Amino acid sequence: MTTMTMNRRSLLVGATAMGSLAMPGVLRAQSRAMVFWTTQRAPEQTAVYNEIFAGFAKDNPGVTVSVQAFQEEELLPKLAATLAGGTPPDLISHMPPEFVMQLNAQGLLQPVDDIIKTVGEQDFYPNSLELLHDDKGGYYPGLAIVNSTTTGPLWYRKDLVGADGPAAFTTWESMLATAKRTNRRGVFGTIYPFGKTSMGDKLLLQTIWRSGGFVLNPDGSVGFNSPATVAAFEFIRELLQYSPAGSANYAYTETVNGFVEGRAASAPYSGRVLINVQSQNPKLADEISVVPFPMGPNGRDVFVGDFQSLVIPKAAKDHDLSKKLALSLLQKDNYIKFLHTTPSHNLPNLKSIATSAEFNANPIITRYQKEVAVMVTATAKGRSLLKESSAHPTNVKAGVILGSRVMVEALQDVVIGGLTPQAAAARGADRIAALLKA
Amino acid sequence: MTLATRNAAFGYLLMAPSVLFFVILIAYPLGQTLVISLYHMSTLTRTGEFIGAANYTALLQSGEFWNAFGNTLIWTVGCLALQLGLGVAFALILHGKLFLRPIARALVLFPYLLSTVVAVLVWQWLFNDLYGYLNYLAEEYGVVDGPINWLGQSPNAMISVIVVAAWKQFPFVTIAVLARLQGIPKALYDAAKIDGANAWSRFWDITVPQLKPVLAMVIILRTIWDFKEFDLIFMMTGGGPRSSTETLPLLVYKEVFPKLSMGSGAAIAMIMLAIMLVFFWIYAGQYDREESARTR
Structure with missing residues (x-):
């Protein structure tokens, strides 16, 4: 009986190995389980993320994306643990900009210039680009996925x-x-x-x-x-x-x-x-x-802006795939769908979206047009402790000062x-x- | 190979898994923490320069460390006193003749079984100054004119977190004491009654001496556990207001994460370990004494 079981198991292992080898090379390379981190945890936001990533998986056969949502305070402890374990996430969304530049200063992030260029650099609100630019390295280590202010x-x-x-x-x-x-x-x-x-x-x-x-x-x-x-x-x-x-x-x-x-x-x-x-x-x-x-x-x-950002850890397994995933979030229909889960709370960081009829078609945004306009104006004047004025150099210790x-x-x-x-x-x-x- | 050598080898073989787990799960992390505490190291990159005992000297000279140390002592002693008081009182009540005693015994465990997150959320709601029930009661019955600032003022914040911790942990003391109470021979009380001892004398001369060993054990264990408590204080006050509830475990977190300074965080953890080793040494001594008393 034992021998029989062993034989069957060996056969199954062998068949799986043969099957994997017989798989087309492209398919093998793309067979990936991606991990996406976010601090946006409302059930409706998770539902929209899942919907967006189901579409992404359809467009990229063999790829699956799992969403892991947790509090902002948990980001650094969890990132430290996954970096030590060699299993960082493929993409992180809604990271505070101070953390972004802190991680960048330690050489832990992948530039996202390609994403910004593909979307259109002029379409981003300039205050967010100024804030998240590594002047020494000449690149963007992150991009603000939203441009809002909670205190303004x-x-x-x-x-x-x-x-x-x-x-x-x-x-x-x-x-x-x-x-x-x-x-x-x-x-x-x-x-x-x-x-x-x-x-x-x-x-x-x-x-x-x-x-x-x-x-x-x-x-x-x-x-x-x-x-x-x-x-x-x-x-x-x-x-x-x-x-x-x-x-x-x-x-x-x-x-x-x-x-x-x-x-x-x-x-x-x-x-x-x-x-x-x-x-x-x-x-x-x-x-x-x-x-x-x-x-x-x-x-x-x-005002103090939130500028929660999208970043790709340098240790992520496939930077190109991570960038594709980031772009899927910024795709017009997906982006609006996500923003509408919390209408007027998460404001767009793309001018074309902020002024689009589709974004403004939301009942809450329509009802409170005057209030939303006040918030958008305040948002455009948003800065961060990272760069308190345009005359300031980037303060990579901003995260430490705030966190303390x-x-x-x-x-x-x-x-x-x-x-x-x-x-x-x-x-x-x-x-x-x-x-x-x- | 002699039989004795073979037996010894077999003994080592049987011990090997435990030793392996001890090395992997305790000795290695401990050694690593000690090594890290000698470095100026980033939490994220885990790289940095060797600075010897500089983290320790900087800590011992910092007001923040001594403030956290003082808060840890107040927290530990306060929690312990309240837990013991409540725990012994409830054990005595539950040991007596009580209507629906089994249900009452089960219910008393409830706070201990509750997750810390849930307990904190419930208590934060109770303490809330706008819609909290405690302030509502206090105002309704004219105890105060305005809401009491339970968590945003010193020393209210420390008292409040101690009360919550005592409420959450006292069932542990109750269970331990109750178990011992049930083991005290009834004949001792009967004999004392015949000798004319009143209730107080019976409690003081029979119950208390019988409870002493278990209380000693409970005190030491709870001291160790309370000394390293993190989640309850972190979630209730975050160490505030100012630094009035910032204890050593919170200081470790602050160093390692917001400041990304793993070296100094590790140094605080090592100092905490040294303090806890003292408690553990007392615990081990007490355990040995009890064991030898039992086998005598």
Whole structure:
């Protein structure tokens, strides 16, 4: 009996080996299971990815693509593990741009210039291209798949703000006055999240920029302890009187939920507010609108953009196939299909798509045309800590500075720790300098 | 070959799989961590220069490390005290005559069986200052005027995470203590009653001495486990506000991932290992004492 089993097994192994050899060479080479990573985890997004990749598999016989979705915080740990194991993914989407340049500085990414050229370089929003360019190497290590800003738009309740409308948020002074006026039992004047999270860091960074300051000066020195940062701290401290007590622990979810549930008269967030209002609190659907987050007296009109990017690890098995997969995501119908899973939240990074009738045909986008236009305008002014102005060189330590949360901790030093804004800014600057030196 | 040599060889052969697993799963990673801690190494490329003990000296001079060390001690002691209190109290209740006792015993295990992610999500909802149930109750019954900032203020954040951890882990203490309580001969209590001992005396002079060995074991095990706790604190507060809940495991994560500095992360891990070895040494001593008492 044992001998019989062994013989049958040997026969099966032999037949499989013969079959593989008999397979046409091209087919053997293309028989690949590709792995795609993304931080976009909503069920409808996964469904669209699967649909796009089913089409890709049909066009590329023998190729299958599996989608692995996880949180942004998990990207680096998982990438480190797969790089060590020699099994990196074939394509990664929605990687924060700071991570992209951090990985590029370590020589871990494959240039994606071919993809950009095939799509059309002029079609990309220039701010995203400027940000993700390796000036020394003369190539693009990644491309922004979306061009949105989560901190740039400030949503407000028209019914609470009243006749002033957008004018209620043109300056810091007017925002403070509006927050004070709309603050009442059960409804906060605003939500200013400053937890040790990505949103806390990005919103503070934007407030510093809109106060006229920099984290690093164009010459590379630390500029965090400038009067502009101190002014930003003072403004936020005043604003927090009208923000929920737990704002010190708030991130994206708490902010959007607080506003959508009607517990705040204003809050910064992306276009996801429009989607959530429809499903969670439709009675507010006609009562909300958006303005750009206000600017301080000597501020610069820039916002923190998200610029989540597509990258191909250098250690990926087949760069050409990875590029083909990336191009399939940027194909007009696929791209729009994906963007429409979260209409107005993920905004396109291709001008031709942003202005296309197909993209704008979505019911939410059509209904809130004015609001979407405000967000697109803010997005076009988006920058990143990678390159705080066009005069700045690329700061490859941007990911380390953001990941360490030293900036938002400086704000917590003021609000929770009771340090003076000057002392907190100086402490923050020292910590940033130490990170740059490490 | 003599019989003794053959037996010894056979013994080594039987031990070989365990030794192999020990080398692959424990000794090698440990050795690697020690080596990495002597390098200035990138997490992603795993390359870098040898810097000797520089990571250790830099850590011992950094305020961040000592702050995290202090927080780890507060966290460990706080968790342990609360877990022991709750665990022993529940064990005593469940040991008594209780209506539907088997169901109550099963239910008390519930927090321990719950995944940390689910527990954190539930507690974050309870603590939420806008729609959290705890704040709703506190305001409804006039305990406070406005919502309590459970997780965004010091020392509330540390107290809150300790409470959650104690709630999640106390069933372990309950199970261990309950098992021991059931093993105490009833005759001891009967004899004490005849001698006129009241309930308190019986608890103090019979129950407590009988529980001592199991409590010692539970204390040491829970100290080791709590000392290295990462996920619960990371998900609840991320180490904040400021650095008030940043413990050593969170500092390891911060060094290795956002900062991509594997060397200094490995150095913190080695220091943690040295501290835990002390606990383990005490645990091993206690285990040996118990074993020899049992075989006597």
